[in-house]
Amino acid sequence: MKSKEKHVALGDLEKYILMAIINNHNNSYGVEIKREIMEKINKDISVGALYTTLERLETKSFVESRAGEATEERGGRAKKYYRVTAKGQNTLNQSLNEIALMYNLNPIAF
Amino acid sequence: MNKKIDNVNDCLLTSMLVVKSKIDELERLRNVRETSIKANLVSIRFKLKAIRHRSIEHSAASETPPQFAKYLIYLLIPRNNREAILGDLEEDFHEVKREFGLRKAKFHYRVQVLRSIWPMIKGIVGNILIITKKLIM
Numbered sequence: 001m002k003s004k005e006k007h008v009a010l011g012d013l014e015k016y017i018l019m020a021i022i023n024n025h026n027n028s029y030g031v032e033i034k035r036e037i038m039e040k041i042n043k044d045i046s047v048g049a050l051y052t053t054l055e056r057l058e059t060k061s062f063v064e065s066r067a068g069e070a071t072e073e074r075g076g077r078a079k080k081y082y083r084v085t086a087k088g089q090n091t092l093n094q095s096l097n098e099i100a101l102m103y104n105l106n107p108i109a110f
Numbered sequence: 111m112n113k114k115i116d117n118v119n120d121c122l123l124t125s126m127l128v129v130k131s132k133i134d135e136l137e138r139l140r141n142v143r144e145t146s147i148k149a150n151l152v153s154i155r156f157k158l159k160a161i162r163h164r165s166i167e168h169s170a171a172s173e174t175p176p177q178f179a180k181y182l183i184y185l186l187i188p189r190n191n192r193e194a195i196l197g198d199l200e201e202d203f204h205e206v207k208r209e210f211g212l213r214k215a216k217f218h219y220r221v222q223v224l225r226s227i228w229p230m231i232k233g234i235v236g237n238i239l240i241i242t243k244k245l246i247m
Contacts, residue, residue, distance in 0.1 A: 051194065
């Protein structure tokens with residue numbers, strides 16, 4: 001039986017960002033997310049693109065944000081930490097399952 | 111004979127007086143020169159101190175990210191993400207400064223700002239074009 005919930009497709013960058021947050025104990029701020037994506041897939045995304053995507057994900061309730069600590073190195077500006085919500089996690093799993101099925105991989109691995 | 115000797119003595123005395131006055135004049139000039147050199151030295155020392163102070167102030171200001179690039183973020187990025195973006199960019203700036211130096215860090219900051227605001231500039235220009243097109247049609 002098919003799920004009645006409307007399926008929301010995730011873009012590549014959205015997937016990378018969600019996975020980067022989860023990789024860092026589901027609690028990351030901009031610089032960490034950017035660094036994780038750069039280290040793992042060598043993709044240098046701009047800060048503007050990162051925050052635009054994060055805002056979109058937050059609007060869809062896939063991530064939640066909270067204000068973090070401010071450091072001198074950041075010019076006294078507070079960090080903005082993000083965590084992936086259960087809804088975001090489910091959507092990501094679903095998206096990764098679809099990719100696995102298309103490539104004839106075992107979706108249980110995800 | 112005695113008169114001649116007196117005349118020579120007078121002459122010698124006069125020339126000695128002239129020489130003494132010349133020496134006094136030279137001494138006075140030397141004193142004036144020394145005083146002026148001393149005054150000049152004090153003034154140069156004062157100016158050097160001011161320049162050093164100014165350069166310290168200038169270097170402290172130039173250690174921060176470029177102000178105009180920062181202003182572009184204020185101008186184009188929505189308020190809710192502005193602080194986080196500026197903080198991330200500044201953190202990145204200090205990291206690059208540590209690794210590659212101040213000049214490269216400033217260049218990196220400017221490039222990052224341009225990359226971040228480019229989609230917004232494109233959006234604004236696109237909207238202007240759409241409105242202009244509608245007005246013309």
